[in-house]
Amino acid sequence: MSANREIASLGEFRFECGESIPELDVAYETYGEFDGDNCVLVCHALTGSAHVAGSFREGSSDQASAWWEDIVGPGKAIDTAEYYVVCANVPGSCYGSSGPASENPETGEPYGPDFPPVTVGDWTRAQRALLDHLGVGRLHAVVGGSVGGMNALDWAARYPDDVRRVAPVAAAGRLDAQCLGLDAIARRAITTDPHWQGGEYYGGPEPDDGLALARQLGHMMYLSKASMERKFGRRSAGRDAHREAFPADPAADFFPYRDVESYLDYQARKFVDRFDANSYLYLTRAMDDYDLAAGYESDADALAAFAGEALLMSFTGDWHFTVAQSERLAEAFRATGEIAHHVVESDHGHDAFLVEPGKVGPPLADFLEDGLAGKSITDTEEDAEDHGDFAPVHASLFPR
CATH class of the missing domain: 3.40.50.1820 (Alpha/Beta hydrolase fold, catalytic domain)
Known part of the structure; x- marks a missing residue:
């Protein structure tokens, strides 16, 4: 069809x-x-x-x-x-x-x-x-x-x-x-990204890090505790896994990069390629206000x-x-x-x-x-x- x-x-x-x-x-x-x-x-x-x-x-x-x-x-x-x-x-x-x-x-x-x-x-x-x-x-x-x-x-x-x-x-x-509070945190992630520039970022670097964090928080809201445990548990993503969305902190190499982190990073990377940060601000405001x-x-x-x-x-x-x-x-x-x-x-x-x-x-x-x-x-x-x-x-x- x-x-x-x-x-x-x-x-x-x-x-x-x-x-x-x-x-x-x-x-x-x-x-x-x-x-x-x-x-x-x-x-x-x-x-x-x-x-x-x-x-x-x-x-x-x-x-x-x-x-x-x-x-x-x-x-x-x-x-x-x-x-x-x-x-x-x-x-x-x-x-x-x-x-x-x-x-x-x-x-x-x-x-x-x-x-x-x-x-x-x-x-x-x-x-x-x-x-x-x-x-x-x-x-x-x-x-x-x-x-x-x-x-x-x-x-x-x-x-x-x-x-x-x-x-x-x-x-x-x-x-x-x-949910109102979690949406507020997601918006803060975008508006505190230095590339957001008060929403005037078109034609320059976009606030991808802030939008990625907002999306990761959204995914945490959409899944249940039981489904996350079943899907990820505490499993490691493996020795060859890479932290793709964000730079690792200095101690990160000592600790496992877990499946749940890998999933969230992957979802964040996909999302910033297809969505606009300002639109995310506008639409979450509309939802919160309803x-x-x-x-x-x-x-x-x-x-x-x-x-x-x-x-x-x-x-x-x-x-x-x-x-x-x-x-x-x-x-x-x-x-x-x-x-x-x-x-x-x-x-x-x-x-x-x-x-x-x-x-x-x-x-x-x-x-x-x-x-x-x-x-x-x-x-x-x-x-x-x-x-x-x-x-x-x-x-x-x-x-x-």
């Missing part, structure tokens, strides 16, 4: 901060055929792109690997033989949509820190503008994982009449204090106008967005509408929604086809005893 890739120029766009840019470009991919009421919008996670599935086009600046290839495609959970699937890169990113690295048409130079601050609400509004451009009215469903799940929630609150079904996966109505209840009395109040169906999916080993956070969100949906909260037993941490398609796919496929009547869907109210009334899963990587 190959993706149809395009960039839509949507004209002047005013961000929620009040600032505008003269032309908003949104990079997007589409799959399948549109029949008027079969559109499924897929919202990507923090550093994802519009390349959710299908073959990779050489020369593209997007991720080489489709990030949800096992979920989106012909005969898969989000069946492109049945649905018209759209995935759009969010404003502020660096994968084709307007962001800090984009050219400011008024100066001919990259926007850099002059690009307006972006919010999850801006992502939703840009997606709505894109869908209008494509001739898509009401959506069959909006599906998203991680901060993409927050994006899906924002659709239910902001455009409740435009969506039949929403499926936030591994998401919550807001970040907790621990609060479903902002402007409302409660989450339930924010969702009160949504009359469709919702499926929440959470993972027992995810300490980034816990089962308890998802259950509180489910309670907000239950106050006014129809909801199922499907809890997946997994020790893969936050990455479970990406790496366990066999557990994610069946309930998602049934929900898209049959709504809450789908045979693979369960609600947490039925499973509360098994999950300890949804106590938070704190497989913390940071000992108390």
Whole structure:
């Protein structure tokens, strides 16, 4: 399956901060055929792109690997033989949509820190503008994982009449204090890199060391304690391994270079080759700022106008967005509408929604086809005893 890739120029766009840019470009991919009421919008996670599935086009600046290839495609959970699937890169990113690295048409130079601050609400509004451009009215469903799940929630609150079904996966109505703090440290790693230059680094050395550290911290947030122990343990990477991302300290040669260090260095090196440091600052700020209840009395109040169906999916080993956070969100949906909260037993941490398609796919496929009547869907109210009334899963990587 190959993706149809395009960039839509949507004209002047005013961000929620009040600032505008003269032309908003949104990079997007589409799959399948549109029949008027079969559109499924897929919202990507923090550093994802519009390349959710299908073959990779050489020369593209997007991720080489489709990030949800096992979920989106012909005969898969989000069946492109049945649905018209759209995935759009969010404003502020660096994968084709307007962001800090984009050219400011008024100066001919990259926007850099002059690009307006972006919010999850801006992502939703840009997606709505894109869908209008494509001739898509009401959506069959909006599906998203991680901060993409927050994006899906924002659709239910902001455009409740435009969506039949929403499926936030591994998401919550807001970040907790621990995740806010870790994101702050990641941003400090970038802004204290001497090459960051206040965000004006384009055309010169880039803050690769700071961005690499930020990415390494992100990976620590996405994995669970159990999955890290299983994958790495205390094993050494071997005598011939090299510290590839950062210079070693003077005593390093005496001590083993461990598998977990090698993994983090490898991930950091790959990431700085494909992502922009300013975009990382912008997107983490958007995620941190998101609060479903902002402007409302409660989450339930924010969702009160949504009359469709919702499926929440959470993972027992995810300490980034816990089962308890998802259950509180489910309670907000239950106050006014129809909801199922499907809890997946997994020790893969936050990455479970990406790496366990066999557990994610069946309930998602049934929900898209049959709504809450789908045979693979369960609600947490039925499973509360098994999950300890949804106590938070704190497989913390940071000992108390």
